[in-house]
Amino acid sequence: MSYNLLKGKRGIIFGALDHNSIAWKTAERVHDEGGTFVLSNAPVAMRMGEIDKLAKKTGSTVIAADATSVEDLDHLISESMKILGGKLDFVLHSIGMSINVRKGRHYTDQKYDWTQKGTDVSAMSFHKVMQTLYKADAMNEWGSIVALTYMAAQRVFPDYNDMADNKAFLESIARSFGYFFGKDKKVRVNTISQSPTPTTAGSGVKGFDGFINYAERMSPLGNATALDCANYTVTLFSDLTKRVTLQNLYNDGGFSNMGVSDSVMDSITK
Amino acid sequence: MSYNLLKGKRGIIFGALDHNSIAWKTAERVHDEGGTFVLSNAPVAMRMGEIDKLAKKTGSTVIAADATSVEDLDHLISESMKILGGKLDFVLHSIGMSINVRKGRHYTDQKYDWTQKGTDVSAMSFHKVMQTLYKADAMNEWGSIVALTYMAAQRVFPDYNDMADNKAFLESIARSFGYFFGKDKKVRVNTISQSPTPTTAGSGVKGFDGFINYAERMSPLGNATALDCANYTVTLFSDLTKRVTLQNLYNDGGFSNMGVSDSVMDSITK
């Protein structure tokens, strides 16, 4: 599938870990649609080496950057403009991590150093990315910035732990910075709130398989896949959505507006 | 601008009154993108004759239908499938009318016969369109139905009068029917909540010019135009948004998530 929707557009894609990643699928689809980009990930994530395959496949350069380091981001952005030959049209932020989740600390028993670290990586990094882009005047007019989020920002999913709060923080940053990026630079900023997706990162959440199944049965069109998310992101990077900004957009087969489905009621009552 | 996003797709577009109409721009853009369609409007609206120009330009047939009449809708849908050569992939509902607005009756002084008529035309018609499509099994899998709405459904805009309530009713119908259309037919149903747009219909609202200006200044990217709306609708009709359903999607330059802008504060304080 290719429509040349992103022909001539340049950008940065954060967070492609392996071929299950939403960012990975997005990079593939952006490439199909004619966009060029730099791939970036944390040094530690890159050591796993998969990202080089993606770079080769899409003709991209990889630049390591710790997204919580303004210095790293400065370097990444200025290098990207050099490599790509001009200002940027799109940025994907697909970064998130909770040490409390990884180490199995319950939400009512947080280790706050870890909570703070998770907030920095998962939410504040988005502010840092945008502030660095904004100060460097690195985005073209009508450019588009997208961050991935999850509905735990609005509603309680007990096992999502402190990532719920990090995502709420992230979505607020999208609105707050989106105002200034829109007014001053004509750049839109949105978040996509995606169905639970069986990525390597997502699988870390306790009871994830059962939860995926629940979401599938609650959603009239079933869970959105990583490819669905990549396709949706392509529309947000394209010139067809120029006045969509400050929005949190659900790509979830309808889950977000369900109270209960027939399928879920059947499980409960039998 | 053309990406062949809708190549091979068939549909019905309701509500193209004249070249200012959002439905008119949408028909043009859908045509550009390779879609074919039947145009439909109320008999009374069609007598104005503009729609024939659009039909000629886009190679479309026009079929008159009162969208509050199930009989008319039945005829329209079965004829459309014959003319277009198969089941439908997309439908645009861009229909709304308030007699209380037209006749200048204040929201606190409604004539209820008129209110009821406005509800039938502006909201129940959407249920009727979908029920007729659903019963005739007229939509292809992964088809897409879009209705146009306005943010008065969520927040108070005093001059919008009873159209606010009609739009809230319409958006609820999108969710309620969208569940069954998704689960049973794999069809998505969404509404686009558009910036105030200087269409012939919109201009009927009291103080509309001042209001357009206010919305422009409140929105970090300015008001979305009719063309912006047409482009956004194209993405929702395309295969790139297959798992987006039951959503109310703001195409408004960011207005919906603004509390106040610097520009509006400047007007207020000086």
Added chain:
Amino acid sequence: MSYNLLKGKRGIIFGALDHNSIAWKTAERVHDEGGTFVLSNAPVAMRMGEIDKLAKKTGSTVIAADATSVEDLDHLISESMKILGGKLDFVLHSIGMSINVRKGRHYTDQKYDWTQKGTDVSAMSFHKVMQTLYKADAMNEWGSIVALTYMAAQRVFPDYNDMADNKAFLESIARSFGYFFGKDKKVRVNTISQSPTPTTAGSGVKGFDGFINYAERMSPLGNATALDCANYTVTLFSDLTKRVTLQNLYNDGGFSNMGVSDSVMDSITK
């Protein structure tokens, strides 16, 4: 339990059918708190005769009124002011009915005459009540109007049928009229979105028992009872919530902000 929260306040309570009704419990609690009121119900509902017990118990007068008839409402309101000795401080609208639900017509197979009748009774009646109060200048400053609603207005509950759309319509009317009632008369207008409650009316919904159980397990504090709703309404009628208006307030043990609970996940996965 009595705090004299409503001492000296006068009002009208619509919709007390029998002792399971939320309006019935509300009447009892308002009486406990020192308020006086007229009870009103549709003539057909009153023939069942239970309401006289409530009237006796609370020292109230009963006045029959079809809430879709402006004439009946005019009479009710002017008589109420006479009987109670002055303008009104509170009104409870607890009225709803769907013929499609009663007759078992599926949401995708509506009989539109019935749909329209349900809309008139369940939603437009609220506009009629408020317009009649407003025109008669029947509310005291800082008075409070409350209507009961359900979360199907925001999210899909398949068996709730066309009542979902009626409740969305009702909630919009609360906001739209609430603006004018606030600005012009200093009266607040809110809706309470209550847990599914085993009233005589609610029981008509298909699969209601299973659904009550589901809601109970999804809600961290369990379902709100009719008494909980009566208590909450008392706070909204009191002087302690003077600046709360245009709101839709969930009284639901937390259901509305749940994505999934541990208890529901347990049922699904086992």
Added chain:
Amino acid sequence: MSYNLLKGKRGIIFGALDHNSIAWKTAERVHDEGGTFVLSNAPVAMRMGEIDKLAKKTGSTVIAADATSVEDLDHLISESMKILGGKLDFVLHSIGMSINVRKGRHYTDQKYDWTQKGTDVSAMSFHKVMQTLYKADAMNEWGSIVALTYMAAQRVFPDYNDMADNKAFLESIARSFGYFFGKDKKVRVNTISQSPTPTTAGSGVKGFDGFINYAERMSPLGNATALDCANYTVTLFSDLTKRVTLQNLYNDGGFSNMGVSDSVMDSITK
């Protein structure tokens, strides 16, 4: 005004700085309603000495605590239970601070050490308070925890700076922790989203007077005062709202559901 709504109830009130504080008014009203409590504030805030007047007036003890220190919170909570003679029924969190705001750093030019400090004080402190209460099993069943917030968490108010994101984070914590506090301890957790209020803290925000005026004109009932907020909090601490939890409750004269008011349109168009 006193109804004995909180007779016999015990709690902690954080954040009473001076007689303009919402927490100060709340303490006075809780005292009027028969509740007893410990007052707490940061050591630095207490040095200003006003709080002793409040303590004297309400017969309360003051215990200094840095709400970002779990150790301080542990001490505060165990001491409070000793002083008050049992477990707690209510807690008010009215704590917020942004160094970026104080020092005049624009939202697009944050100093991230300050941002992180603001997040810790304004949002994470609420998690710390609840985690400490939860672990100490310090709340009675049907107890009530309230935090104060502002609508910048949902919509953009440019001068609110990074406090917007902190409030979004705070509201998410209320939902996330509210689930566990509800399920495990039958305690409700809510936030009140208050009109802009001319407190000593609020006045630090740039252009605050103009903004208060704007909000006043946008709200059909005008801005809610500190006293209105205190009264609303009393209802949430009372036994009349037992099943209200996980909610963000607007106490704002209707602002949150306004698109535009006649008064604001008048300013814009003239």
